[in-house]
Amino acid sequence: MTGTVEPMEAAHHERPGPSEPSLLEVQDLGLRFGGVKALDGVTFDVRRGELFAVIGPNGAGKTSIFNCLNGVYRPQRGSITLEGADLLRKGPAEIAGLGVSRTFQNLGLFENLSVVDNLMLGRHHLMRTGFLAGMAWWGRAKGEEVHHRESVERVIELLELEPFRTQPAGKLPYGVQKRLELGRAIAMEPKLLLLDEPVAGMNLEESEDMARYILDVRDRLNLAMILVEHQMALVMDLADRVMAMDFGVPITVGTPEQVQSDQRVVDAYLGAAS
Amino acid sequence: MRLPGTTRGPKVHGLMTRRYEDDLRLFGSGKAKLGLLALVLLYVFIPFFLTSDFWLSVLDYAGIAAIGALGLNLLTGFTGQVSLGHAFFIGLGAYACAQFGGPDELGLPLPVWLFCATLFGALVGALIGPFALRLRGNYLAIVTLGLIFLGEHLFRNLKDITGGNSGTNVDSEASFLGLDFADLSFAGENFSFNQGYFWLIWGLVALVTLLVKNLVRTRPGRALQAVRDRDVAAEVIGVQLGRYKVGAFAISSGLAALAGALFGSYQQFVSPDEFGLVLSIQYIAIIIVGGVGTVFGSIIGALVLGGLPGLIDKYSDSIPGVSTGSGDSGFISVFSLNQAIFGLLIVLFLVFEPRGLAAVWLRVKAYFKAWPFSY
Numbered sequence: 001m002t003g004t005v006e007p008m009e010a011a012h013h014e015r016p017g018p019s020e021p022s023l024l025e026v027q028d029l030g031l032r033f034g035g036v037k038a039l040d041g042v043t044f045d046v047r048r049g050e051l052f053a054v055i056g057p058n059g060a061g062k063t064s065i066f067n068c069l070n071g072v073y074r075p076q077r078g079s080i081t082l083e084g085a086d087l088l089r090k091g092p093a094e095i096a097g098l099g100v101s102r103t104f105q106n107l108g109l110f111e112n113l114s115v116v117d118n119l120m121l122g123r124h125h126l127m128r129t130g131f132l133a134g135m136a137w138w139g140r141a142k143g144e145e146v147h148h149r150e151s152v153e154r155v156i157e158l159l160e161l162e163p164f165r166t167q168p169a170g171k172l173p174y175g176v177q178k179r180l181e182l183g184r185a186i187a188m189e190p191k192l193l194l195l196d197e198p199v200a201g202m203n204l205e206e207s208e209d210m211a212r213y214i215l216d217v218r219d220r221l222n223l224a225m226i227l228v229e230h231q232m233a234l235v236m237d238l239a240d241r242v243m244a245m246d247f248g249v250p251i252t253v254g255t256p257e258q259v260q261s262d263q264r265v266v267d268a269y270l271g272a273a274s
Numbered sequence: 275m276r277l278p279g280t281t282r283g284p285k286v287h288g289l290m291t292r293r294y295e296d297d298l299r300l301f302g303s304g305k306a307k308l309g310l311l312a313l314v315l316l317y318v319f320i321p322f323f324l325t326s327d328f329w330l331s332v333l334d335y336a337g338i339a340a341i342g343a344l345g346l347n348l349l350t351g352f353t354g355q356v357s358l359g360h361a362f363f364i365g366l367g368a369y370a371c372a373q374f375g376g377p378d379e380l381g382l383p384l385p386v387w388l389f390c391a392t393l394f395g396a397l398v399g400a401l402i403g404p405f406a407l408r409l410r411g412n413y414l415a416i417v418t419l420g421l422i423f424l425g426e427h428l429f430r431n432l433k434d435i436t437g438g439n440s441g442t443n444v445d446s447e448a449s450f451l452g453l454d455f456a457d458l459s460f461a462g463e464n465f466s467f468n469q470g471y472f473w474l475i476w477g478l479v480a481l482v483t484l485l486v487k488n489l490v491r492t493r494p495g496r497a498l499q500a501v502r503d504r505d506v507a508a509e510v511i512g513v514q515l516g517r518y519k520v521g522a523f524a525i526s527s528g529l530a531a532l533a534g535a536l537f538g539s540y541q542q543f544v545s546p547d548e549f550g551l552v553l554s555i556q557y558i559a560i561i562i563v564g565g566v567g568t569v570f571g572s573i574i575g576a577l578v579l580g581g582l583p584g585l586i587d588k589y590s591d592s593i594p595g596v597s598t599g600s601g602d603s604g605f606i607s608v609f610s611l612n613q614a615i616f617g618l619l620i621v622l623f624l625v626f627e628p629r630g631l632a633a634v635w636l637r638v639k640a641y642f643k644a645w646p647f648s649y
Contacts, residue, residue, distance in 0.1 A: 070510050093509050093513060096510060101510075101511065104507060108506065109503075113503065117496055124512050127493045131494045133492075134488060135488050135489045141488075146298065188512070
């Protein structure tokens with residue numbers, strides 16, 4: 001077990017420079033559904049410890065990129081590599097084992113299970129107990145439960161989920177559910193975390209809280225993150241680099257300042273002046 | 275550190291725990307331990323006080339149903355895979371019992387034929403499992419419905435094994451370590467067939483309950499529930515859907531076959547008519563009435579409904595409108611009344627108490643925890 005969920009000194013985060021080696025490399029990704037081009041020629045890379053944001057109007061293909069990264073969709077063209085390992089021909093469960101975790105735009109929690117069980121499920125791929133050992137409460141079953149329960153407790157502490165431990169996830173307030181999803185994703189001890197609209201549907205205070213948790217997680221665990229979000233304030237303030245997309249095609253990649261002042265991005269959102 | 279005046283260390287209430295290990299104990303609190311003791315006492319002494327063959331047979335059938343219901347609840351309640359084919363696996367177990375345990379066949383001893391029947395059911399279940407990878411919900415239910423008809427056809431036509439339409443005797447030996455449960459004598463005391471089978475069946479209920487409870491509170495069981503609640507998210511966090519769906523089918527079918535083996539051995543005779551759609555629906559009624567997705571609910575549901583056919587049969591004379599013989603003038607036969615009651619219970623519980631008796635029990639418990647202060 002790696003100790004990435006261990007509490008660490010919160011290091012001051014500096015933007016990863018271009019010299020940092022890439023963690024994730026996406027080359028010329030192309031995804032089609034019949035005649036519809038969902039993604040076309042998408043190329044970008046994410047460095048270690050970087051917070052990389054993807055923006056674009058509705059239907060630009062942001063969530064499709066996530067679905068390709070975790071193997072839910074099979075792109076027809078291009079390549080995706082994480083630390084040199086090819087992700088393209090692998091299934092979602094295998095990719096999770098390689099260190100990619102994600103949160104869902106419309107919540108992907110296991111509603112009938114408690115907060116602790118949801119977080120324990122995040123640690124599923126780090127555990128080994130099989131059907132027979134579990135049934136017999138034999139061998140590693142008990143030790144593993146205790147051990148991973150401790151790791152889960154650190155996630156609970158980091159995201160301040162203490163009041164909700166035994167409550168079913170489906171009954172929690174929306175903001176807490178979003179936080180729990182973030183928790184489940186980091187309980188997986190990923191190398192790369194995909195955040196799909198973490199503040200969608202939240203008011204300003206809730207968004208601010210979530211932003212703080214995201215920064216906390218990044219600083220403590222030193223993860224690379226890809227953030228898809230519509231709330232520009234959040235993207236521009238948090239992201240190290242931003243990629244803007246329109247109709248499945250990347251328009252530009254750069255620092256938030258560069259992207260914000262790019263005329264093509266403004267056109268994509270507001271429509272080009274003719 | 276020991277406080278002065280205490281001789282036995284701190285008293286453990288089990289309400290608060292200091293270690294995660296204690297949190298994981300099944301019978302951690304004093305109350306739970308008392309409950310366990312009460313259950314053990316009931317298990318040992320019920321056959322001494324309840325010697326009526328009729329009431330013991332009601333409990334024996336309920337115990338068999340409890341094992342089958344635990345299997346179905348694991349698949350349908352915990353993994354969310356609706357199955358109408360449970361009766362097929364029960365039938366498999368019953369015939370497997372005759373084959374593995376019958377003196378003219380393999381003649382294996384009790385634990386071995388129980389194990390073989392379970393394993394056989396599990397293997398067949400694992401073959402059916404892959405269908406669940408491509409289908410879900412109603413479509414899967416229809417495939418499993420097909421199993422019922424496939425099974426009935428096989429049971430009727432493989433005459434060498436199943437005896438065809440007329441059925442077959444199941445005369446497997448029910449003795450283990452010198453204890454013959456069919457004709458139990460222990461410490462100079464002789465017990466009836468029903469008394470012996472009560473201990474055999476409910477002993478196995480306890481064992482299976484423990485195994486299933488352990489399963490659902492550890493890694494594989496959590497994965498099953500994740501598949502039920504949201505399969506895409508489960509896969510993205512690393513749960514291999516195929517492995518867990520097939521695993522759930524295998525274990526569920528294995529338990530159904532175990533229940534079937536006990537059923538065959540208890541009745542000493544089985545025929546294909548018993549393993550039709552009606553039996554599958556009875557099991558679905560048991561888990562719905564008891565509580566879908568709860569271990570406790572499978573057993574409480576089986577206690578309430580498992581003995582129902584026997585009860586209705588016995589008291590049909592005093593229920594108005596029920597015809598008990600062929601020349602009788604009632605408007606409904608005993609068999610149809612049974613079916614109607616199961617159907618009615620499914621509807622009533624789904625509408626008024628979808629979480630079943632297990633939820634009612636939790637509410638009652640919560641009420642008395644705060645009693646006499648109801649707020």
